[in-house]
Amino acid sequence: MPAIKLTRRYRFSSSHRLHSPALSEDENRRVYGKCNNPYGHGHDYLLEVTVEGEPDPVTGRMFPLALLDALVGRVVLEPMDRRDLNAEIDEFASLVPTTENLAAAVARRIADAWPHFLPGAAARLDKIRIHETKNNIFQIRATDPAVRPPAVEAEQRQRVTK
């Protein structure tokens, strides 16, 4: 069976302010420029979720896309769309919501929810990309230790082989 990569797109809009408590007011303005504006600003994010797997020999599909939609809806779109990332998303209580950090948080949320929404699916999360603007696109692979710490993976492998 061929290995297929499928990418599905989702859109959400959130506001954020880039400001690090570890930096002075001046340093924050220098590092983040207009993104340090105390009143925040918004982005229309385009999220791409890439899944890799093999099509089922009978159905010719990897898994029902509706399950991926339900997963992304639950852990990303519902909590983040039309929200203030700094104030409303736990990960950003103590982490600057740059799109670098947002990409890692989104990938982690999807990876964590995967076994609950797609149990036994012959497909795995490959990577996610977030388009912040037309020109800024951020990508993180599912194997990144920030998404799935090696210890957790080893533990999951053990469980599977038991």
Ligand code: NI
């Ligand atoms: Ni911004």
